[in-house]
Amino acid sequence: MDIRQLARGSVEWVRIERVVRTLAERYDLEDVRVEFLEADNWLSTPCVINDEYFVKIVSRQNALVHGVLTTGRNVGAFSSGTEGFFDRFDTPLQMVEHEFEATERMRGVGLNVPRPIDAFEVNGLGVLVLEYLPAFRTLDELEDGELLEYAPTLFDMLETLHDHGLAHGDLRAENVLLRDGELYFIDATSVDADRISETAAYDLACALAILEPRTGARDAVYAAASVYDAETLLSARSFLDFIRLRPDHEFDSTQLRSELEKMADLNS
Structure with a gap:
């Protein structure tokens, strides 16, 4: 198994189904098409809903891995002659809320970013919803x-x-x-x-x-x-x-x- 897949872990299908049902209810979606992406990352399970919503599902395992990576980055910053400046998060909800807010701030100063739509928690999972950008x-x-x-x-x-x-x-x-x-x-x-x-x-x-x-x-x-x-x-x-x-x-x-x-x- 690839080390990134091992570190990222997997989210049980029943929990993913609950996330998808919640999204359908929040956005009044009658037919829901889900495409899971083979993204090479450590920190979420990404998917696309109806070719319209890009969704990141963040688990407790993802949050723990993020904390380990953040510690390593701060050690690296210290080795460069400065105190660490990377922030860490304790929960999946904090992770998705931060990315939502960061994307919103970047959009607010006129930079091109996917439109932030939502950030919430379902059954202990953090869920971030962004505009899906096709053909990039x-x-x-x-x-x-x-x-x-x-x-x-x-x-x-x-x-x-x-x-x-x-x-x-x-x-x-x-x-x-x-x-x-x-x-x-x-x-x-x-x-x-x-x-x-x-x-x-x-x-x-x-x-x-x-x-x-x-x-x-x-x-x-x-x-x-x-x-x-x-x-x-x-x-x-x-x-x-x-x-x-x-x-x-x-x-x-x-x-x-x-x-x-x-x-x-x-x-x-």
């Missing part, structure tokens, strides 16, 4: 040239997020979608609202880590420099080694650090 591609599905074309837009979106005192906190290629020529953020995690300078630097470092293997370090940094000043660019350096240790990022941190320092020198 994630960043890792784009051609290299296409990815480079959208890189400045990615950094523009991050700057908007940070200018409003928000952060994504879990920026990976699969958490940025391209649909109808527009980029969308999904799956924001919870970070300390009082630590925006560190969380902004972390988001920036994650974005560079996404781009570097596909565009090269220089083009990735040039794209970031079209949006960020030299001081902000340099702030991303301290998180590169920590991010490189994560299994969802593979990139050359040495090359990125070198290009960041060169760009900062040019702009100083």
Whole structure:
């Protein structure tokens, strides 16, 4: 069994049926079609209802795994020279309520995100309901040239997020979608609202880590420099080694650090 499937666990069918019945009652659905998604994640059982609602079902097991991952991330942040800034949740309901609120805030500042619809609890399970976005591609599905074309837009979106005192906190290629020529953020995690300078630097470092293997370090940094000043660019350096240790990022941190320092020198 895949380690992610083992960690995520499985939700009993009778409990899933209760969630589906609750959704049908809440949204007056007579015919309900459920498609479960083969998503490679640790933290929910995702499905689509009637090609209209994207639903995450979060169990107690998911919440426990989230707590373990959060502890690891905070240790990694500490190793980068700062206190941990990732928040953890004790219950499935807290997890879905946070993602609902984070998505709502991002939408409120003008960023493209799926429309948040609902967050509630059914039989100990957290249930998050978002607008379903069909026909999208994630960043890792784009051609290299296409990815480079959208890189400045990615950094523009991050700057908007940070200018409003928000952060994504879990920026990976699969958490940025391209649909109808527009980029969308999904799956924001919870970070300390009082630590925006560190969380902004972390988001920036994650974005560079996404781009570097596909565009090269220089083009990735040039794209970031079209949006960020030299001081902000340099702030991303301290998180590169920590991010490189994560299994969802593979990139050359040495090359990125070198290009960041060169760009900062040019702009100083």
